[in-house]
Every structure is written in structure tokens, then in C-alpha cells.
Amino acid sequence: MTLPAGWSARRPTLDDVPAILAVVHAADTFAVGHPDFDDEDVRSALTAPFVDPARDSWLVTDPDGTAVAWSILANPSGVGREWVDVLVDPDRGADLRAPLLARLLERVAERAAERGLPALTARAGVYAPETRWAGELTEAGFTRIKRYIRMSRSLADLPAEPAPPPGVTVRPLRADDESDLRLFHRIYDTAFRDTPDHDPLDFERWRDLLPSYGKVWDEWFLAEVDGEPAGALQSSDQALDQDRGWVRTLSVLPAYRRRGVGAALLRRAFAVYAAKGRAGAGLGVDLANPTAPVTLYRSVGLVEEHWADMYERSVPASRV
Numbered sequence: 001m002t003l004p005a006g007w008s009a010r011r012p013t014l015d016d017v018p019a020i021l022a023v024v025h026a027a028d029t030f031a032v033g034h035p036d037f038d039d040e041d042v043r044s045a046l047t048a049p050f051v052d053p054a055r056d057s058w059l060v061t062d063p064d065g066t067a068v069a070w071s072i073l074a075n076p077s078g079v080g081r082e083w084v085d086v087l088v089d090p091d092r093g094a095d096l097r098a099p100l101l102a103r104l105l106e107r108v109a110e111r112a113a114e115r116g117l118p119a120l121t122a123r124a125g126v127y128a129p130e131t132r133w134a135g136e137l138t139e140a141g142f143t144r145i146k147r148y149i150r151m152s153r154s155l156a157d158l159p160a161e162p163a164p165p166p167g168v169t170v171r172p173l174r175a176d177d178e179s180d181l182r183l184f185h186r187i188y189d190t191a192f193r194d195t196p197d198h199d200p201l202d203f204e205r206w207r208d209l210l211p212s213y214g215k216v217w218d219e220w221f222l223a224e225v226d227g228e229p230a231g232a233l234q235s236s237d238q239a240l241d242q243d244r245g246w247v248r249t250l251s252v253l254p255a256y257r258r259r260g261v262g263a264a265l266l267r268r269a270f271a272v273y274a275a276k277g278r279a280g281a282g283l284g285v286d287l288a289n290p291t292a293p294v295t296l297y298r299s300v301g302l303v304e305e306h307w308a309d310m311y312e313r314s315v316p317a318s319r320v
Contacts, residue, residue, distance in 0.1 A: 001099040001100070001102070004062075005063075006063030007061065007062055007068075009058050009059070010058070011053055011054050011055075011058065011059070012046065012053055012057050014043060014047075016067070017043055017046070019059070020042050020067060020070045021038070021039050022089075023067050023069060023087055023088065023089055024037045024041075024042065024087050026088075026090060026091070027087040030090040030130075031128075032127055033306075034242070044211060045072055045074065045085075046072070048076065049078060049209060050074075050076075050078040051073065053072075056072060056073040056107060056111075057070070057071060057073070058070070058072075058103060058104075060093065062092065067089075068088065068089045068092045068093035068096065069087065069088040069089070069093040069096040069100060070086075070087050070088075071086040071100040073108065076209060077201060077205075077209065079201075080121075080197075080199040081120070081121040081123050082108045082111065082123070082315075084105070084108070084122050084123065085125075086104065086124075086133075097132075097133060098136045098140070101136065104122075105122060105315055106318070108120050109316060109318040110318050112315060112318070117317055118317055119314045119315055120314075120315050121312060121313070121315070122142075122314075122315050123312045124137055124311050125311075127306065127307075127308050128306065128307060128308075137311045138311075143311060143313065144310070144311050145288075145310055146286065146287060146309070147308070148284055148287065148307065148308045148309075149284070149285050149287065149294070149306070149307045150283075150284050150304075150305045150306055150307070150308075151282060151283055151285060151294075151303060152244065152280055152283075152302060152303065152305050153270075153282075153301040154280050155245075155270060155278055155280055156279065158271070158274045158301075161268065161270075161271040165260035167226045168223060168225055168230070168259070168261055168264050169223065169224050170221050170264050171223075172217075172220065172221055175215075175217035180222070182203055183222065183229055184222060184234075185203045187231060187232040187253060188232055188234070188249060188251045189201070189206075190251075190253055190254075191231075191251035191252055191253055194290055195286070196288055197288075214234065214236045216236060216237050219235030219245065219272055220233065220235060221265055221269065223252075223261045229253070230253055230255075231250075231252040231262060231264075231265055232249075232250075232251045232265070233251070233266070233268075233269055234247075234248045234250075239282055242280070243279040244273075244278055245276070245278045246281070246282055246283065247269060247282070250265060250283070250293070252265075252291075257291065262296050263296060263299060267300060269281070270300070281302075282302075282305070283297070
């Protein structure tokens, strides 16, 4: 990787979290109009399972020692696709994105070899203003495969929570009850099996991999229909810096879809967020999801905020 005179690239450590966060905030503001990460998010990325910052991340600084670019790989489950993230200060680091991408792809090839696989799939996200990044990904062999949208609603005008449809009940998850956690996992795993990107995990691994920001237990809910398990909702606190509650996953078993279960879970979550004084609620939507959830989300007052495209390519394993 060729850098301008006086610039340097090195492996980051946890001491670099504030510097990395400054880069991320600049990148986020360009891409979505506001910072979308906090220092705990950076720390979590550097300490995530299946990430070795000494091999899977780079930090680039200018001659004054100011961070201008950060790249990192992620693989939350350790069994699925590799997420390639290259974040730059748009005013000073835009020229670094393509060479950092090339370095990360070399590392993906190594990781494939280390896992004894012939190849690994790499993915990267692109927001609407990032036209140059989209072009650089295409030049590197990536193809656009689908779009995500972020949806949100204000909670200032939230109406009183209506009664759920007949036979539908919603209750909080009992996080100290393993049978409840197992039930939640079963609903989640079953409901997402018909989505193209689902990586099945057994209960023990799923529980171990739950991120710290995902364990807002009083904002997790289970739904039943006529006493039978039907749906589940997982919240996280990842949007607290925007004063929002956040729906991380919404799962409804196939037999109970189109019966008001998802709407009842969402309305209960919104009511809890509002009771805590949150200003809004939000979630992300994979438009490739065959259950077409956008219609459901609009029915409970969520509106589209912005979109991101996902790009993908296969990376052959490096020769050992």
C-alpha cells in the first residue's frame, strides 16, 4: 500500500479508540448526515470474536499523527461471510479507501486458507452519497446484490398501545429463565431460515455471541397465539446516542404471519421505549427478505429514512 510522504499505516490498539471514532464520525456524517457510532461500538469492533486487530485491521495517520482512515474485518458468527469495512475522513482520506480495501481482501484470502476453505464471500456496504466507494468496489470485483433501508418513527405522538388481536398475547422475555432464552432462540432461528443470509447457530453459540449492546433484556418480548409460541422481538441500545429505541430483530413463525403478531410486538416495544423517554424508534430492513416486512413497518408508523446497498464478491483462498 503506497501512502503519501510522511503518512503511515499501522495496526490499531484499544488506545486508538478516540482517534478511530473521529474518523468514523466524519465518515458517518458524510454518509448518513450524523454520527452513527460511539466509542463502545469501536471498542466492540476491535474486541469482537473472530477479529484479531493485529491482523484484521489498519489505521492510517497523516504526518501530524492524525487518524484519517480505519479498516477492519468482521465475522460475527465465525462461520458465514466476511464483512469488509473501510472508513475514511472524506476530506483527507478518500484516496486511501481502494488500497485499504485491497489489503483487507488479501487478509480475507488468508482467512479462507486458515479455515481450510476454497474461498470466502466478502461483503461491503455503500450509502447513497458514497458513489466513489461504489465504483471502487465494482473495480475490485464486487457486485451489488441488495438494498437495506433504515426506518424510524417519532415516539412523541405515539398513540396508546391498542389491544392485540384476539388470541395474541405479548410478554417480556424472562432473561434469567433458560427455557425462555431457548424459546426465543428457537423462534428466531426458525423464523429466519427462509431468509437468504441466515447463519444457523445452536443455542449455546448464539447466546455466547450476543453482543453486550443486545442485552437490553426488558426490551425483549415473546408473543403467543392461543397459548402457542409465535413471535419474538430483540431490542438493543445501539441507537441511544440518537435517543432512539432500536429493534434489532423481529421474528414471527411462518404459521402465525399475517395475524397481527409482528405489529403487536412492535407496538409493545415502542410503548416501552416511550415510557423510558426515548424520542424515537428505528430498525433496519433487508429488502430481500421474502416476508416483505416494509408493509408491516409502515402500518405501525415507521417511515423510510435512508438506504444502503450491499456489495459482494467471492475471494479465493490464498495458497499456503
